[in-house]
Amino acid sequence: MAYVFxxxxxxxxRIDMSNPSEVMYWAKQFGCSQEQLRQAVAQVxxxxxxxxxxxxxxDLLAL
Structure with a gap:
């Protein structure tokens, strides 16, 4: 059995949108598409x- 980590x-x-593996990771974490993630990062x-x-x-809270 192979394990994929x-x-x-x-x-x-922080989300590094220039790193494709991070974009895939965060999209999976948030349950959204990569495009939705890009739009969210562009907004906030x-x-x-x-x-x-x-x-x-x-509701967005100021951090």
């Missing part, structure tokens, strides 16, 4: 907490 971003508080910045709040439909 996902690489976890080194800095989990690269903070993973802010992107998660936006994608969850929660």
């Amino acid at each position: 996902e690489s976890v971003p080194a800095q989990r508080s 910045g690269d903070s993973s907490a802010m992107v998660e709040q936006l994608l969850d439909g929660k």
Whole structure:
């Protein structure tokens, strides 16, 4: 049986949109498409907490 390990971003508080493996990781984590992730990052910045709040439909809190 083969095991596939996902690489976890080194800095989990920020989303590096220039890194394809991070884009795939965060899209999977948030249950969204890569395009939805790109739009969310464009709207609120690269903070993973802010992107998660936006994608969850929660009110955005200033961090």
